[in-house]
Amino acid sequence: MSRSAAFLSDVHGNLPALEAVLADIDARGIDEIYFLGDVLGKGPSVHEVLDLLRRRCRGAVYGNWDRLVLYSPEGERFGAPYYRERLTEAERAYLAALPETLELDFAGKRVLGYHGRFSIDRVVTPMFNNERENVEAAMYRFGPHDVTIMGDAHHPFLLTHQGRFLMNTGAVGNPCDRIPQASYLILHERGGAFSSEHVRVPYDLARAVSLALHAPDLPMLETYIRETITAVYSRSYKPKAPARSPWEDLPLPVYEAYASARGLGQALSSILAEQMRDLPAKSVCLLGVAGGNGLAFAATLPYAQILGVDVSEAYLAACRARFPQLGDRLSLLRLDLRDPGARLPHAELVLADLLLEYTGLAAFVRQIESCAPRAVSCVLLPGGDEPDARFAEALSPVEKQRQEVDPTALVRAMEGAGLALRRVTSYPAPGQRLLLRMDFARP
Numbered sequence: 165m166s167r168s169a170a171f172l173s174d175v176h177g178n179l180p181a182l183e184a185v186l187a188d189i190d191a192r193g194i195d196e197i198y199f200l201g202d203v204l205g206k207g208p209s210v211h212e213v214l215d216l217l218r219r220r221c222r223g224a225v226y227g228n229w230d231r232l233v234l235y236s237p238e239g240e241r242f243g244a245p246y247y248r249e250r251l252t253e254a255e256r257a258y259l260a261a262l263p264e265t266l267e268l269d270f271a272g273k274r275v276l277g278y279h280g281r282f283s284i285d286r287v288v289t290p291m292f293n294n295e296r297e298n299v300e301a302a303m304y305r306f307g308p309h310d311v312t313i314m315g316d317a318h319h320p321f322l323l324t325h326q327g328r329f330l331m332n333t334g335a336v337g338n339p340c341d342r343i344p345q346a347s348y349l350i351l352h353e354r355g356g357a358f359s360s361e362h363v364r365v366p367y368d369l370a371r372a373v374s375l376a377l378h379a380p381d382l383p384m385l386e387t388y389i390r391e392t393i394t395a396v397y398s399r400s401y402k403p404k405a406p407a408r409s410p411w412e413d414l415p416l417p418v419y420e421a422y423a424s425a426r427g428l429g430q431a432l433s434s435i436l437a438e439q440m441r442d443l444p445a446k447s448v449c450l451l452g453v454a455g456g457n458g459l460a461f462a463a464t465l466p467y468a469q470i471l472g473v474d475v476s477e478a479y480l481a482a483c484r485a486r487f488p489q490l491g492d493r494l495s496l497l498r499l500d501l502r503d504p505g506a507r508l509p510h511a512e513l514v515l516a517d518l519l520l521e522y523t524g525l526a527a528f529v530r531q532i533e534s535c536a537p538r539a540v541s542c543v544l545l546p547g548g549d550e551p552d553a554r555f556a557e558a559l560s561p562v563e564k565q566r567q568e569v570d571p572t573a574l575v576r577a578m579e580g581a582g583l584a585l586r587r588v589t590s591y592p593a594p595g596q597r598l599l600l601r602m603d604f605a606r607p
C-alpha cells in the first residue's frame with residue numbers, strides 16, 4: 165500500500181507560488197491535498213487562488229487572515245477591506261463555512277490539521293516560540309493526535325514530543341525563513357512505513373511582483389513585494405530594541421528648569437490646552453508626557469481615558485505622584501516609540517508636541533498605525549531651540565538625537581496612515597522661532 169497526501173498553507177493571494185506547488189504535486193502524482201488556512205491577505209490574486217484551492221483540496225480550514233478579512237475591524241489596519249470587497253457572495257460563503265480543524269487517518273496515525281494561530285505569543289516557530297509550553301499547547305489543543313500539522317508560522321519545521329509529531333508546512337505564498345521558494349509538506353505511507361517530506365519549490369518571483377504592481381491600490385504593496393522576494397518577515401517576532409534613550413538620563417528637574425527658563429514650558433501648556441479644546445475625544449494619548457505636560461488641563465475635560473506615554477520611568481513616576489486626582493482615568497505607559505516591537509494602544513486623539521524630532525518620523529507613524537486614532541495633533545519646533553549655554557551640557561545628549569522633521573514628509577507619511585492634514589497653526593516661540601502645530605484627522 166502506498167499513499168501520499170500534500171498539506172499546503174498560507175498562500176496569501178500569491179498565484180504563481182500556488183501554481184508552482186500544484187504543478188509539483190501533480191508531477192509527483194499526488195491527488196490528496198489539504199489546505200491549512202490563510203488563502204487571503206497580502207497578495208493580489210483573490211479569486212484565482214480561492215478557485216484553485218476549492219477545486220483541488222479535499223479538505224481545508226480557515227486561517228487568521230481569512231477571519232480578519234471576513235470579520236475583524238482590526239483588519240482595517242492591514243487593508244482587510246480591500247480583500248473583503250473583492251469577494252463574491254459564493255467566495256464569502258465558502259470562507260465563512262471553513263472549519264477550524266480537519267482530521268484524517270494516515271498510515272495508522274491520527275492526523276490533525278489546523279492553522280495554528282491561537283495567540284500571537286504562541287505561534288510556534290523553530291527559532292522563537294518553541295518552548296515546551298507552547299509546543300504542548302499547540303499539540304494538545306484539540307486533544308492528543310499522533311501527528312499535528314499547522315500553518316501560520318510561515319516557517320517549515322518538524323518537532324517531536326512524547327512520540328508525537330508537530331509539523332509546520334511552511335508557507336506557499338509568503339515564506340518567512342529567508343528562502344524565497346514556496347513551501348509545503350507531504351506525508352507518505354510506503355509498505356506500512358510512515359514518513360514526511362518538506363518540499364521547496366522555486367517559482368517565478370518576477371511574475372509575483374508584477375501581479376502585485378499591477379493590482380490597483382493593493383494595500384501594503386511594498387511590504388508584500390519585499391517579503392516575497394526576500395522571504396524576510398517585515399515585523400520580526402523579536403525586534404531589536406533601540407539603544408537607550410538619552411531622555412532616560414536627563415533628570416526631570418533639569419528638563420523642567422530648562423523648559424521654564426526658555427518659556428517653552430508655558431507655551432507648550434497653552435498649546436496643549438488648545439489642542440484638547442479643539443479636538444474633542446473620549447480618550448486622549450499624550451506622547452512625551454514628561455512630568456505631566458497637558459495633564460492638568462486634561463483633568464478638566466470629560467475624558468474616559470487619559471494615556472500618558474514617555475520613555476522615562478522617572479518622568480512617569482512624577483506624573484503619578486502629581487496627579488492622584490485622575491485616579492483610574494489616567495494610565496501611564498513607559499514606551500520607547502522608536503522600538504519596532506513597541507505598540508501604542510488605541511486612543512481617539514493623539515497629541516505629540518516637540519516629540520517627532522526625537523523619535524523620528526518613521527517610528528512615529530508606525531505607532532500611529534498601531535494606535536489608529538481619529539485625530540492627531542503634532543507640534544514641531546523648526547530649527548530647534550536656540551542654544552542656551554546654561555543648559556548646553558545637560559541637553560547635549562538629547563540634542564544629538566534631534567533630527568529636523570520636514571512638514572511635507574510628515575503630511576505624506578500621515579496620509580499613508582489614513583490621516584489628512586486639517587489645520588496648520590503657528591505660535592511664537594522663544595528666540596525668534598515659531599512652534600508649528602499641525603492637526604490631522606481621518607477623512
Ligand SMILES: [Fe+2]
Nearest residue numbers: 174202229316
Ligand atoms: Fe499566514
